[in-house]
Amino acid sequence: MNIKEILYNKDSYSREEIIFLLNLSDSVEIDKLFQRAKEIRDSYFGKEIHLRGVIEFSNYCTQHCLYCGLREENLIIPRYRMSAEEILDTAKIIYNNGIRTIVLQSGEDSFFDTDLISYLIYSIKRQYDVAITLSLGQRGFDEYKTWKIAGADRYLLKHESANPKLYSIYHKKAKLDERIQHLKFLKRIGYQIASGNMIGLPNQTVADIADDILLCRELDVDMAAFGPFIPSINTPYQNMPAGDTLMTQKVMAVVRLVLKNVHIPATTALDSIDDFGREKGLSAGANVIMPNFTPAPYRENYLIYTNKRGINEDPLDIHSQIKSRIEALGHNISQSRGDSIKRSSSI
Ligand code: SF4
Numbered sequence: 018m019n020i021k022e023i024l025y026n027k028d029s030y031s032r033e034e035i036i037f038l039l040n041l042s043d044s045v046e047i048d049k050l051f052q053r054a055k056e057i058r059d060s061y062f063g064k065e066i067h068l069r070g071v072i073e074f075s076n077y078c079t080q081h082c083l084y085c086g087l088r089e090e091n092l093i094i095p096r097y098r099m100s101a102e103e104i105l106d107t108a109k110i111i112y113n114n115g116i117r118t119i120v121l122q123s124g125e126d127s128f129f130d131t132d133l134i135s136y137l138i139y140s141i142k143r144q145y146d147v148a149i150t151l152s153l154g155q156r157g158f159d160e161y162k163t164w165k166i167a168g169a170d171r172y173l174l175k176h177e178s179a180n181p182k183l184y185s186i187y188h189k190k191a192k193l194d195e196r197i198q199h200l201k202f203l204k205r206i207g208y209q210i211a212s213g214n215m216i217g218l219p220n221q222t223v224a225d226i227a228d229d230i231l232l233c234r235e236l237d238v239d240m241a242a243f244g245p246f247i248p249s250i251n252t253p254y255q256n257m258p259a260g261d262t263l264m265t266q267k268v269m270a271v272v273r274l275v276l277k278n279v280h281i282p283a284t285t286a287l288d289s290i291d292d293f294g295r296e297k298g299l300s301a302g303a304n305v306i307m308p309n310f311t312p313a314p315y316r317e318n319y320l321i322y323t324n325k326r327g328i329n330e331d332p333l334d335i336h337s338q339i340k341s342r343i344e345a346l347g348h349n350i351s352q353s354r355g356d357s358i359k360r361s362s363s364i
Pocket residue numbers: 078079080081082085086087088089123124125154321
């Protein structure tokens with residue numbers, strides 16, 4: 018295949034072409050791929066980078082994902098739940114720092130039931146002009162509806178593998194079809210949806226990653242989150258090798274080529290395996306960064322993976338470092354909510 022042709026003269030990509038791009042090994046060609054991804058990003062978003070402030074309010078989880086340090090079987094990790102008051106105080110800090118998207122994130126924790134999550138959404142939206150992203154795992158269809166009515170705008174639910182066999186292995190026999198039904202339902206009732214996977218999960222192939230990208234296209238996601246797998250202690254995958262920075266960058270760049278106008282985060286995981294992970298993510302076409310505002314003493318225990326960057330630092334220090342790092346690359350920070358540009362409104 019001709020690299021120039023494939024980078025510049027295509028609107029739609031086949032599985033074979035995606036695999037070809039993911040397999041690029043020549044550094045000059047990889048640079049061309051990254052350059053093209055940045056051009057496409059800039060054509061939609063200019064130099065603006067969107068920030069999303071994350072509150073990890075509970076690390077209780079009833080699920081068993083083999084790669085995750087929060088899985089229920091991990092009895093070593095100290096569990097916590099932030100109070101509603103602490104969550105709302107943290108939302109205020111995020112808003113006061115100029116961020117216009119608040120991400121409420123937790124394990125699958127039914128203590129935070131329909132009413133309590135609705136109360137949090139309503140309380141935040143009543144006070145601040147922000148978008149709310151929920152990242153609460155796979156919950157009930159009625160709950161999704163209630164939270165949408167309460168004011169939630171987006172839902173982040175990664176599919177982790179478009180290969181049904183791998184999906185069932187990673188998630189202790191859970192079914193990929195079910196996950197896809199949840200994502201489709203969320204989209205249908207008006208959420209902006211985000212999905213994606215981890216690069217370097219055990220037994221994952223390049224063809225699997227191509228299918229992950231194609232599934233994101235089929236689901237018409239508004240944000241595609243692809244970060245590296247990082248093993249977590251006290252999990253079945255604790256001794257597996259971590260994903261690779263360059264491969265993760267290539268995936269992000271290909272996602273930009275294939276999905277074009279979606280939001281793509283330069284993840285904390287990428288920044289955790291590489292000192293310049295955020296910069297490398299932005300140089301591969303990302304346009305979103307999600308600073309973690311979870312306060313001490315909780316933040317050190319939201320350990321989805323080991324050696325997560327910044328867990329012992331002050332969230333405000335990290336936020337200011339992130340801003341400087343973004344600006345040093347010639348980008349500016351968006352003052353808007355950063356809704357999906359696929360739609361005219363967030364519904
Ligand atoms: S990935 Fe999410 S659902 Fe799975 S164990 Fe971790 S927190 Fe729970």
